[in-house]
Amino acid sequence: MHVCVLGAGVVGLTTAWSLVRDGHDVTIVEARGGAALEASFANGGQLSYSYVAPLADPAVLPKLPAWLVQRDSALRFIPRLDVQQWRWCAAFLLACRSRRARQTALEMLSLGALSKAALHEIVERESIAFDYVRNGKLVVYRDPHEFERARRKMELLVAAGSDQRALDGHACVALEPALAHAQPLIAGGIHTPSEEAGDCHRFGVALADALQRRHRVTIRYETPVSELVHADGRIVAARTAAGDIEADAFVVALGLGSVPLLDALGVRLPVYPLTGYSLTIHHADPPHTPHVSVTDLHRKIVYAPLGGRLRIAGMVEIAGLSDAQRAGRVELLKRQAQEIFPAAGDYASAQTWCGHRPATPDSKPLIGRTPYGNLWLNTGHGALGFTLACGSARVIADMIAGRAPSVDVDAYAYDR
Numbered sequence: 001m002h003v004c005v006l007g008a009g010v011v012g013l014t015t016a017w018s019l020v021r022d023g024h025d026v027t028i029v030e031a032r033g034g035a036a037l038e039a040s041f042a043n044g045g046q047l048s049y050s051y052v053a054p055l056a057d058p059a060v061l062p063k064l065p066a067w068l069v070q071r072d073s074a075l076r077f078i079p080r081l082d083v084q085q086w087r088w089c090a091a092f093l094l095a096c097r098s099r100r101a102r103q104t105a106l107e108m109l110s111l112g113a114l115s116k117a118a119l120h121e122i123v124e125r126e127s128i129a130f131d132y133v134r135n136g137k138l139v140v141y142r143d144p145h146e147f148e149r150a151r152r153k154m155e156l157l158v159a160a161g162s163d164q165r166a167l168d169g170h171a172c173v174a175l176e177p178a179l180a181h182a183q184p185l186i187a188g189g190i191h192t193p194s195e196e197a198g199d200c201h202r203f204g205v206a207l208a209d210a211l212q213r214r215h216r217v218t219i220r221y222e223t224p225v226s227e228l229v230h231a232d233g234r235i236v237a238a239r240t241a242a243g244d245i246e247a248d249a250f251v252v253a254l255g256l257g258s259v260p261l262l263d264a265l266g267v268r269l270p271v272y273p274l275t276g277y278s279l280t281i282h283h284a285d286p287p288h289t290p291h292v293s294v295t296d297l298h299r300k301i302v303y304a305p306l307g308g309r310l311r312i313a314g315m316v317e318i319a320g321l322s323d324a325q326r327a328g329r330v331e332l333l334k335r336q337a338q339e340i341f342p343a344a345g346d347y348a349s350a351q352t353w354c355g356h357r358p359a360t361p362d363s364k365p366l367i368g369r370t371p372y373g374n375l376w377l378n379t380g381h382g383a384l385g386f387t388l389a390c391g392s393a394r395v396i397a398d399m400i401a402g403r404a405p406s407v408d409v410d411a412y413a414y415d416r
Contacts, residue, residue, distance in 0.1 A: 301333070
């Protein structure tokens with residue numbers, strides 16, 4: 001079967017790899033001039049398979065007023081005259097119910113486990129280099145009540161098979177000496193030794209190269225798709241300025257670009273951009289820079305060592321595609337990072353990035369069928385694109401092949 005994958009971000013590329021693994025002929029169509037140049041470009045770098053709790057959680061409800069008024073809040077809501085924004089926010093609030101949030105966390109944990117196994121297979125088969133490390137993750141808490149709440153949630157995940165343990169402040173510093181300066185701020189932490197990290201952009205570029213050289217996948221860069229041509233309930237072609245691309249099946253893995261393309265077909269995706277920021281610095285020598293991945297939950301900032309660099313990423317803004325806040329938010333991210341790791345590297349010369357994550361209200365990606373018989377979805381991964389990409393790619397390949405995936409596909413359905 002000839003399958004056309006729309007999008008050459010980490011989700012589209014891993015989808016193509018899983019399809020090639022099944023013996024399909026694959027064409028990838030990408031609007032940009034290279035692989036992994038949108039949300040995959042400079043994300044947090046953490047592969048958090050065991051820490052996939054949704055953003056929609058009852059704990060966020062008391063914090064909503066701060067999102068509106070505090071300019072230094074890690075999560076900010078900037079109201080727009082945008083019906084889609086308000087519709088997304090209403091669905092987000094509905095997803096904050098305790099029972100639904102717990103169920104979502106368990107469903108995403110299952111997908112995360114599948115994704116971890118699938119990534120390991122890609123790494124083993126392709127021998128690609130992307131600053132990949134299996135270094136574990138430490139989530140640190142400043143508020144004792146938040147830490148206790150996290151410890152109770154950890155027990156739920158441990159019961160479901162996650163390998164995690166709770167540490168007090170002293171034990172956190174013993175595990176990660178670079179936190180010594182911040183020890184007075186730390187109430188405790190949750191350590192997950194099995195977590196990993198890597199450079200998502202380098203992964204995407206290397207995987208794209210392997211797909212072209214080893215697997216004869218055609219990647220058509222600088223080829224935006226203007227519409228999907230349909231007839232008799234099926235897609236017959238992806239229309240581009242260079243001509244129509246015909247295929248037996250189509251997989252939409254365009255992130256935010258999925259929304260307008262499918263909207264024209266009457267397929268309304270509950271996907272909205274969540275803006276995030278990152279810094280990349282050349283890190284100093286130990287013990288000033290972390291060797292494990294660290295998340296400062298209070299600030300919603302993640303730290304991932306990537307070879308000789310440290311990736312620092314954080315913040316969530318529900319503000320549409322505007323990046324008017326960029327300069328101020330980048331400087332805020334630098335100041336907040338230096339609270340935890342003041343000597344980690346040269347912050348003044350940091351490479352900065354602002355990106356828009358394609359998120360659903362309940363944080364689960366959209367994977368599976370559409371009302372069109374040969375049109376499939378693999379999009380809406382939010383801040384967990386790198387973490388869940390390989391697993392969602394395996395699921396969509398199973399569905400196209402007529403196999404039963406190892407996760408509950410109804411949990412990720414377009415019309416769930």
